[in-house]
Amino acid sequence: xxxxxxxxxxxxxxxxxxxxVSRALNNRSNVDEKTRERVLEKxxxxxxxxxxxxxxxxxSKTYTIGVVIPEITHAFFPEVVRGIEEVTNTSDYQLFLTNxxxxxxxxxxxxRTLQSKRVDGILISSSQTVEDYSFYEELxxxxxxxxxxxRCIEDIGASTVSVNDKESACQITEHLIKVHGxxxxxxxxxxxxxxxxxxxxxxxxxxxQKYDLPVEDQWIxxxxxxxxxxxxxxxxxxxxxxxxxxxxxxxxxDPSAIGAIKAIKEEGLSIPDDIxxxxxxxxxxxxxxxxxxxxxxxPAYEVGKQAAQKLIQTxxxxxxxxxxxxxxxxxxxxxxxxxxxxx
Amino acid sequence: xxxxxxxxxxxxxxxxxxxxVSRALNNRSNVDEKTRERVLEKxxxxxxxxxxxxxxxxxSKTYTIGVVIPEITHAFFPEVVRGIEEVTNTSDYQLFLTNxxxxxxxxxxxxRTLQSKRVDGILISSSQTVEDYSFYEELxxxxxxxxxxxRCIEDIGASTVSVNDKESACQITEHLIKVHGxxxxxxxxxxxxxxxxxxxxxxxxxxxQKYDLPVEDQWIxxxxxxxxxxxxxxxxxxxxxxxxxxxxxxxxxDPSAIGAIKAIKEEGLSIPDDIxxxxxxxxxxxxxxxxxxxxxxxPAYEVGKQAAQKLIQTxxxxxxxxxxxxxxxxxxxxxxxxxxxxx
DNA sequence: TCTATTAATGTTACCGTTAACATTAATGTG
DNA sequence: CACATTAATGTTAACGGTAACATTAATAGA
Numbered sequence: 001x002x003x004x005x006x007x008x009x010x011x012x013x014x015x016x017x018x019x020x021v022s023r024a025l026n027n028r029s030n031v032d033e034k035t036r037e038r039v040l041e042k043x044x045x046x047x048x049x050x051x052x053x054x055x056x057x058x059x060s061k062t063y064t065i066g067v068v069i070p071e072i073t074h075a076f077f078p079e080v081v082r083g084i085e086e087v088t089n090t091s092d093y094q095l096f097l098t099n100x101x102x103x104x105x106x107x108x109x110x111x112r113t114l115q116s117k118r119v120d121g122i123l124i125s126s127s128q129t130v131e132d133y134s135f136y137e138e139l140x141x142x143x144x145x146x147x148x149x150x151r152c153i154e155d156i157g158a159s160t161v162s163v164n165d166k167e168s169a170c171q172i173t174e175h176l177i178k179v180h181g182x183x184x185x186x187x188x189x190x191x192x193x194x195x196x197x198x199x200x201x202x203x204x205x206x207x208x209q210k211y212d213l214p215v216e217d218q219w220i221x222x223x224x225x226x227x228x229x230x231x232x233x234x235x236x237x238x239x240x241x242x243x244x245x246x247x248x249x250x251x252x253x254d255p256s257a258i259g260a261i262k263a264i265k266e267e268g269l270s271i272p273d274d275i276x277x278x279x280x281x282x283x284x285x286x287x288x289x290x291x292x293x294x295x296x297x298x299p300a301y302e303v304g305k306q307a308a309q310k311l312i313q314t315x316x317x318x319x320x321x322x323x324x325x326x327x328x329x330x331x332x333x334x335x336x337x338x339x340x341x342x343x
Numbered sequence: 344x345x346x347x348x349x350x351x352x353x354x355x356x357x358x359x360x361x362x363x364v365s366r367a368l369n370n371r372s373n374v375d376e377k378t379r380e381r382v383l384e385k386x387x388x389x390x391x392x393x394x395x396x397x398x399x400x401x402x403s404k405t406y407t408i409g410v411v412i413p414e415i416t417h418a419f420f421p422e423v424v425r426g427i428e429e430v431t432n433t434s435d436y437q438l439f440l441t442n443x444x445x446x447x448x449x450x451x452x453x454x455r456t457l458q459s460k461r462v463d464g465i466l467i468s469s470s471q472t473v474e475d476y477s478f479y480e481e482l483x484x485x486x487x488x489x490x491x492x493x494r495c496i497e498d499i500g501a502s503t504v505s506v507n508d509k510e511s512a513c514q515i516t517e518h519l520i521k522v523h524g525x526x527x528x529x530x531x532x533x534x535x536x537x538x539x540x541x542x543x544x545x546x547x548x549x550x551x552q553k554y555d556l557p558v559e560d561q562w563i564x565x566x567x568x569x570x571x572x573x574x575x576x577x578x579x580x581x582x583x584x585x586x587x588x589x590x591x592x593x594x595x596x597d598p599s600a601i602g603a604i605k606a607i608k609e610e611g612l613s614i615p616d617d618i619x620x621x622x623x624x625x626x627x628x629x630x631x632x633x634x635x636x637x638x639x640x641x642p643a644y645e646v647g648k649q650a651a652q653k654l655i656q657t658x659x660x661x662x663x664x665x666x667x668x669x670x671x672x673x674x675x676x677x678x679x680x681x682x683x684x685x686x
Numbered sequence: 687t688c689t690a691t692t693a694a695t696g697t698t699a700c701c702g703t704t705a706a707c708a709t710t711a712a713t714g715t716g
Numbered sequence: 717c718a719c720a721t722t723a724a725t726g727t728t729a730a731c732g733g734t735a736a737c738a739t740t741a742a743t744a745g746a
Binding site: 359360361362363366372373374375378397399400401402403 | 722723724725726727730731732733
């Protein structure tokens, strides 16, 4: 509902044409100053609210962008949304938020609906259940402006904004090796179809290789990005014979690490003495845990901001280049890795 | 962007009228089965995406609702949004998210924009800087469907969904008195213009009165809902002469309590021995703090869900009654109040 | 004074879709 | 076989706004 006052109503009330009213309200030149004032006053008193639906139909521009996130409870995403919000707010765009709940089907549906609503562009962070990229490819080929963030799909024609996942994962794994002398290091990985799953795994591998440590398949557990998945993955790891336990664990992200910690505690083991563990995200809970979690700090707000900026530029500028934008991380040394741990 | 294939294009390609195509795609009766198949196939192959902008113009229905939240970082709100999302997702509505960042002006702007976009209804949680209710009143009078949640404004013609703030605040204050025998209890309050600020304050007062404890103005510090505000308020309280310190503090919400805890620690005091403290929300961090926080658990997801349901009913049913829906809370006894504290 | 120029306003058509009514073709009935 | 009935499709206008062109009134210049 809302106001059903239209240009025509104002025009009739004033005895002018709708066009004149339109011009007056949009501050066009070639309108008599007196007329403009009369129109503005009348519009005000009649409670006129411009109808963007009609405007959009004419201009085929909605000043609306869609945001597709895989999970709304993982604190990282609300923080990203805050960054996006900051940009849209200062640039007259509105934001459709959709939560795919880690289901690729739900994600596809959401994107189709966004297209029907004729959003000007879409920001996407893929679900952990992505199967094939062809859906995205068709989307991009159809001319839809897209920017991926965090969980990106590169080289299919869309810009991406993410952190240097591989280097960061390598760095934190290296910390376990170099500083703490661990040689038996496990990885709770994410799905390899998702960029961050793959890259963080690669970073882990790279660190092992750099120090000539063997890569043991039994220590690489494929899980997911949620606490539950981390818990399950860790349970699996702890089902190995005790003598095969790793000394340290690199989790794909903080929720996964937090789940794993729960499993470790249930086993009666202590962190970091029996098993050290590190995460990736710098979740709001990381510094507050019993044993504060060593992790990689991801500037979520910044990721959101840059992604939104890039998307809007892509929308407004035909020849905006496709880029893979990388936002730097920082390592947060706390105690779960075995360090003394200043938070 | 996206597809610029329209009904007309399909119609021409098939040598039929646009109307027939429209009917076929919308599963209307009176369309030949063969024609329908031909249309569906053609639509698919041409990559047709229905244009909801045009649809909305005709039907003056957008299947879109606006959500205005005051703060996106306070974990409570993303959780509410998750509840809202759950409902919209299963009922074909899309969700415009706007963050007012606790600024009433920004909130008003957001709402006006939402009206221009012709949303079918709006979910509002007011900013802590609300000044007057006339803006809301005009909004409601103009026929806009509105439901307030959490930070509500009652009795101005819109339904509300909130927790039993007053009773809960009374209950947790009573706990401090009855179980721990405290008689000197302070309150870090929120703005009184906002429902939860006022009601929680009232609950605090009620508990004191029930036990004939004096109400001391110097122990009632007006602050706000954010960590910073709690910190400042507590600093103010601690600027009293030491002998005037309260024994316990009731904070308006968890972020405020967390800020206050920081101030207490900075003063070298210990919790709960020197000063006990309780919050309200059950923030994700509450059980993880050094001294786990005793607080009121607010079912955020449920609040979001109910608010969204009520809004959609209000939109779809002319005669839907105005209600003040109350979602029950539960008290979470941890250690910050002086209890032994099972989390 | 008459015409050229400019400022202000008006008209028409269209954006993509659908409701409402109109037309045509197909089927059945006595 | 003529006519009523129904099924399938077509035509027109409208939703609210604006671009593009048309018209009118006012001003300036020769």
